[in-house]
Amino acid sequence: MKHLIPVISLAAVCALAQHVQEENNGPPEPYQYSYATEDKEGSSTAEESTDGSGRIQGKYTISLVDGRQRTVTYWADESGFHADVITNELGTESKNPGDATIQSSAPTGEEAALQFDSQRIRAKASHVEPVAVPAPVSRFFRA
Numbered sequence: 001m002k003h004l005i006p007v008i009s010l011a012a013v014c015a016l017a018q019h020v021q022e023e024n025n026g027p028p029e030p031y032q033y034s035y036a037t038e039d040k041e042g043s044s045t046a047e048e049s050t051d052g053s054g055r056i057q058g059k060y061t062i063s064l065v066d067g068r069q070r071t072v073t074y075w076a077d078e079s080g081f082h083a084d085v086i087t088n089e090l091g092t093e094s095k096n097p098g099d100a101t102i103q104s105s106a107p108t109g110e111e112a113a114l115q116f117d118s119q120r121i122r123a124k125a126s127h128v129e130p131v132a133v134p135a136p137v138s139r140f141f142r143a
Helices: 004-019 109-119
Strands: 031-039 042-050 056-064 069-077 080-087 100-104
Touching: none
Parallel strands: 080 100
Antiparallel strands: 031 042, 042 056, 056 069, 069 080
16 A cells, blocks of 8 residues: 555646656847845846847846945857956956856955955954853762
């Protein structure tokens, strides 16, 4: 009996799978959208469009109040996905991996360490006093 339930379940799933038909939505249709938003942390914008033949192009920008910014321009066509990234975010460097171009104006290495060390907020050490703590007691061990 316990082997019958999985067999019946498998048969039901197989029966449903045979009746599922792939939906044909027709050829891609051209579209276009854009938006912009801003709040206390920064702003972002985006836009994207397609020509109806499967080619897509777009761009988005993120700007934070601390000065970090990233702009990504991208397109996808018969040859694949491509992107150009322009940023000043720490930890990035200019390079060209795959079909992407990254242009970074972020400070690197020692320059970044010096820049952010000067901005670090130094907290004052508080006065530390010893505190008496009772010795641990175990209910299970007796000497």
